[in-house]
Amino acid sequence: MQALRGLCAFPITPADAEGRIVEADLRRILSRIVRAQVDSIGLLGSTGNYAYLPLDERRRALEIALDAVGGRMPVIVGVGALRTGDAEALARHAREAGAQGLLLAPMTYQPLTADEIVTHFARVAEAGGLPLVIYNNPTTTRVTMDVALLARLAALPHVAGVKMPLPAADAFEAEIATLRDALPAGFVIGYSGDWGCSRALMARADTWFSVAAGLWPDTTLTLSCAASAGDAASTRQAEERFQPLWDLFRRHGSLRVIHTAARLMDLTETDPQPPVLPLPDSELPALRAAIRAMER
Amino acid sequence: MQALRGLCAFPITPADAEGRIVEADLRRILSRIVRAQVDSIGLLGSTGNYAYLPLDERRRALEIALDAVGGRMPVIVGVGALRTGDAEALARHAREAGAQGLLLAPMTYQPLTADEIVTHFARVAEAGGLPLVIYNNPTTTRVTMDVALLARLAALPHVAGVKMPLPAADAFEAEIATLRDALPAGFVIGYSGDWGCSRALMARADTWFSVAAGLWPDTTLTLSCAASAGDAASTRQAEERFQPLWDLFRRHGSLRVIHTAARLMDLTETDPQPPVLPLPDSELPALRAAIRAMER
DSSP: OOGGEEEEEOOOOOOOOOOOHHHHHHHHHHHHHHTTOOOOEEEEEEETTOOOSSSHHHHHHHHHHHHHTTTOOOOEEEEOOHHHHHHHHHHHHHHHOOSSSSEOOEEEEEEEOOOHHHHHHHHHHHHHHHHHEEEOHHHHOEEEEHHHHHHHTTTTTTEEEEEEEOGGGGGGHHHHHHHHHHOOOOOOOEEOOOOGHHHHHHHTTTTTEEEEGOOOOHHHHHHHHHHTTTHHHHHHHHHTTTHHHHHHHHOHHHHHHHHHHHTTSSSSSOOOTTSSSSOGGGGGHHOOOOOOOOOO | GGGGGGGOOOOOOOOTSHHHHHHHHHHHHHHHHHHHHSEHHHHTTTTGGGGOOOOOHHHHHHHHHHHHHSSSSSSEEEEOSHHHHHHHHHHHHHHHHOOOOEOOOOOOOOOOOHHHHHHHHHHHHHHHHHHHEEEEOOOHHHOOOOOHHHHHHHHTTTTEEEEEOGGGGGGGGHHHHHHHHOTTTTTTEEEEOOGHHHHHHTTTTTTEEESGGTOHHHHHHHHHHHHHHHHHHHHHHHHHHHHEEEEHHHHHHHHHHHHHHHHTSSSSOOOOTTSOOOOGGGGGHHHHHHHHHHOO
């Protein structure tokens, strides 16, 4: 599906301590993304703190975003929830509100069986009736999706793509070949984990699901285009300025880093939702340096 | 704290497909526990499906339970939530409703830092103002609590005990000695993982947090008393009938097994909350045999 290819920017979702969306901040962050003309927006991903926001505020965030974007690019939205019924309700709302696609992670408390995961995805995909991207993120869901499980999920109606975590030892070519072989023709295979995604694109992945693009869409688009074109020299050059940021992402998790960066850049005064805390003060000098590098 | 010692029975929370508590079923299951005179009730633990129930139904379940128990034994209640604010609100409600203690697991989506976990526990413990048991369950929370983290949590006001997972290689004596050394005097050290808990009690753990006691309180109390008394022969004898049940617990997770057992025993017509599914039909003969063994 074309809407799911290229660079997908994941904005933070600015919200106050009670979880209420700060509309002006969300619009400000989205306007930067829209102006940069990336390929799509991934609202309420892990970076968008979806797992920690009240359900009614998640609906409100989507409505604000769709209004702010005004159809200028596709908006796909995270509808993951521990309760299947909650995820179904969010998926129905997303379609009614006018979203272009869904992201669904198998959030877990009880370790789930493969059958439970497949049943959950089938019900949510059916409720939404929109192209759905499997959110394969073992760091947050603790679900390790093997190729057999991905193939079962990809065979469900509406399931159109997968957001993969970075493979071990940078084995993008082998992994993408295995996935293309096991998954339906045209199935979208994208990656997250910003620091590895230029290599994913050079190995012909379809999509980069990017945290950095939520805050620096222009700079990230430059890198994404170079990597998608297979231009190794330009990719290396474009990527240089990202290194201090990648380093902080790896050490603290991208959510804490990017949310604190947005605050330092005066785009919001909000913090991540507790229990998640902002980056420790001791890292603010390193973060300021990383921001300067991105804006050089 | 005396109310947290001995055998703590964890009932299921019967609820319909929309997550609404089925009051008559909950009262029926609680009346068996009260009649058996176990030491306490652990409402809305993992077995009670707390992570999958709507917040307002969790409040309702506690109010029903406190009314049904009528002060005849202490009720401690799980107040875990992904959002710190939700857990705080549940803790406040628990105190106002009249619960005797709280259970708190560090539910996770984003992997949390030690500082984030400590801050979360401090806020929820403060909001509740009741004796709080740390719910240390890496299988569901994916948080591995080392002794240093437990010591930080145990130093917080109101934190009074810990529910530990079974140690590797049955090393109860060594682990309990280490914990007694690191944690405040009188701190309650209990275990869950039913199939290992008689050994925990024989090694002088304070509490057995028991799934089986939620459905078979009498039989489990017999085993618990024998093990607490250090009577190895009676413990072995009392435990024999549990073996088919333990075997199913280990293979399928105790929640699926116990909820399906309650249904086979005509105590409820409900299933676990999706995405969690009941025990597969292929295991019903084994479950029926396990129930017969328990009731022999």
